[in-house]
Amino acid sequence: MPPVELTWGAATAVGQREDNQDRYLAAPPVFAVADGMGGHAGGAAAAEAVVEALRSLTSGGTTTVEAIRLALQRADGEIRGFRGPDKAGAGTTVAGVALVDEGEGPQWAVFHVGDSRVYRWHEGCLEPVTRDHSVVQELLDAGYISDESAATHPQRHIITRALGVGPRPDADVVLYPVVPGDRYLACSDGLTGELADDRIAQLLLAGGDAQQVVMTLTAEAESVGARDNVTVVAVDVSHPGTSTGETAPR
Template sequence: MNFEYAALTDPGLVRDNNEDTVALDAENHLVVLADGMGGYNAGEVASAMATTFIKEELGRWLVEGGHEANARELKRAMEICIDNANRSIFNAANSNPMYAGMGTTMVMGVFMGTRTMIGHVGDSRCYRLRGNTLQQITRDHSLLQEQIDAGLISQEQAQFATHKNLVTRALGVEDTVLLEVNEYRVEDGDLYLFCSDGLSDMVSDQQLAAILMSTGGLQEKCRALVDAANGSGGRDNISVILTLARAKQVRRGLLSRMLGNGSS
């Protein structure tokens, strides 16, 4: 597979600062998006620490042979990386009063040929557009999602809930955190959307699908997604990463071309 990437982050229309951070490592087919939280500017410190640490540490592991690893080895490497990033943020939050209480949600993807490993903590999401079907392939670590799973609230009622942003997992809040990792098959034409809740809270799945299926390049679609969130009020920071998978064109060998040309 060949992969194309694009990303965009925007403060939105209400917040003074942007606590989201995105990171792309196209060479290692690694994408990371983090949505920070905390007083002062601590949220953006936490999200920047997370994306920088993951990009550097996991990127180094991939360079050193990680692309040849099996799914179990890659999953373990992602978990170790997140554990180390979590401890760094947690220690910073507990050693500097200005950073007290900071943390960040996170979603990441590693693309390896015909498979991808998606990891997340919190309510930053990954969607996959395959053909005309858009599917959310991460499940939020949030109080709202737990209530939905328990049958206490319906999906329709959840759209109007006032506690959408109460997450049950985040990096830096405790000394340990559990990363959820899942492996997916990648098909030709798959389009993956990684986003913060500043997009998913403001734009319906139907709108997301329509934008992703529209004409134009990946960067244009990133801009259209951000504009849609701002058009709905832009109440939070908005961040998106798009990854498009395309099957490599197989070049015919000289002998097959000669044989092909000789038959009619």
């Protein structure tokens, strides 16, 4: 793989909620968003647990798919061990990307559990690279509902997989090549619940570095009501010397 440089940005907003139960990590080689759920203290603690588990993978230039899975399993076990009424029923989603080396040089591992999402901006097009673990996604896949009705479906907030609650989940992990010019976007459903993919693509097309883009996206979600916490992490891949902002050579 030719030398590349990473540039990243992160932003979060509380929206109409009383507090922010989202957490994020933007520390090479891992970029992720966790959306806590449950009681106020429990949801935030669950999201923090998964972010700290992933933070343990940031000591080197790359990690591995196995290390990601083990980190998420540790977080799942920690959340299930929470005690106290303020943490009852705590859980979290997670979605992100990480540079991994599986023996053939660096690749992106896209991973997620729940309905937080990862998108790839590739050659001027926005591509969802995760599929929600949710009741609505299952109904869509089975052809029972349309894309148009999914946005307002009464079960749109019910997820089928999460860390800390329900059956012990497996993370979906997909590998992508490291391509200069690509941008990866990880976000909580506070963003996608307010902005359609077409609108997200329009805002990305308007340009800006990674930090500008995440701030624009969170501000747009807030401007239309932001019923939930909104968190976005973006990471750009470029040739060395062509990017601005926080960078790390690879």
